[in-house]
Amino acid sequence: MDCASVDVHRLTKRYGRIEALRDLTLRIDKGEIFGFLGPNGAGKTTSVKMLVGLARPTTGSGNVLGFPLGDRRARLHLGYLPELFRYPEWLTAREVLRYHAHLARMHGIEGEIARALERVGLAARSNDRVATFSKGMQQRLGLAVALLGKPELVVLDEPTSALDPSGRLEVREILRELRRAGTCVFLNSHLLTEVEQVCDRVAIVTRGRVVAHGTIAQILGEGHGVRIRASANGTPLDRILARFGRVEVQADGATVQGLAQDGIPAVVAALVEAGAAVYGVEQLTATLEERFLEMTAERGS
Numbered sequence: 001m002d003c004a005s006v007d008v009h010r011l012t013k014r015y016g017r018i019e020a021l022r023d024l025t026l027r028i029d030k031g032e033i034f035g036f037l038g039p040n041g042a043g044k045t046t047s048v049k050m051l052v053g054l055a056r057p058t059t060g061s062g063n064v065l066g067f068p069l070g071d072r073r074a075r076l077h078l079g080y081l082p083e084l085f086r087y088p089e090w091l092t093a094r095e096v097l098r099y100h101a102h103l104a105r106m107h108g109i110e111g112e113i114a115r116a117l118e119r120v121g122l123a124a125r126s127n128d129r130v131a132t133f134s135k136g137m138q139q140r141l142g143l144a145v146a147l148l149g150k151p152e153l154v155v156l157d158e159p160t161s162a163l164d165p166s167g168r169l170e171v172r173e174i175l176r177e178l179r180r181a182g183t184c185v186f187l188n189s190h191l192l193t194e195v196e197q198v199c200d201r202v203a204i205v206t207r208g209r210v211v212a213h214g215t216i217a218q219i220l221g222e223g224h225g226v227r228i229r230a231s232a233n234g235t236p237l238d239r240i241l242a243r244f245g246r247v248e249v250q251a252d253g254a255t256v257q258g259l260a261q262d263g264i265p266a267v268v269a270a271l272v273e274a275g276a277a278v279y280g281v282e283q284l285t286a287t288l289e290e291r292f293l294e295m296t297a298e299r300g301s
Contacts, residue, residue: 008062
């Protein structure tokens, strides 16, 4: 049995002369948290709209939850939180959820509503009107709507942008709970530290094309340098280390840029041979933000 929640091949979307997306190919498995990253205008929203059936690809094909793209049957098993949403201010939180539950033809509606509100921390405000909610609380309400009915796939577009650190922590735990339950999460976010903490795999898209795709470890690659705490005894550290890479000397040691992990023993040996005292060695790894900026800048205009 196929375990893919999303399986699309060479999706392209054009709006007149504008090519918003080109050759998007993705396979996302059940129980996986997948991060979809890119600068503004990269094609992320276009991709999301095609996955949830709000836009048709110009070319390409694929399946969502085993149904062809755009098939309404997939929507009954899909939760979606768009980046820009508004609920009628005169409705209560419970009424907003009840309306969406009816649209989705759910059974046991009141139980589903209570569960979703409790999950996002709004149970105590269930009978309060949307007009009284802060932006962060409205975002929690949107997340509750996306979680109604135990969806098999949850598509979230910037779900934590209006939340404080405590709220973001709670959302991360909700995402992990969904993964443990076998739910697939497609996460579109600009908060790269959040993505780095929860996502199993990511894709980086820019100018309508995917430029990187893989696990967080694969995207980050090997360490891009080594920080050494050491004191020289005669020969300056930069002269000892120059053959290993670009050296930046600090007050308590030096950093060797471009040195992978397997080069560390040779560096330590060279320092000891030159009479330097070595107090500590730390491999420097790139952050997802650094990799993101490198990959999108290289292909920018």
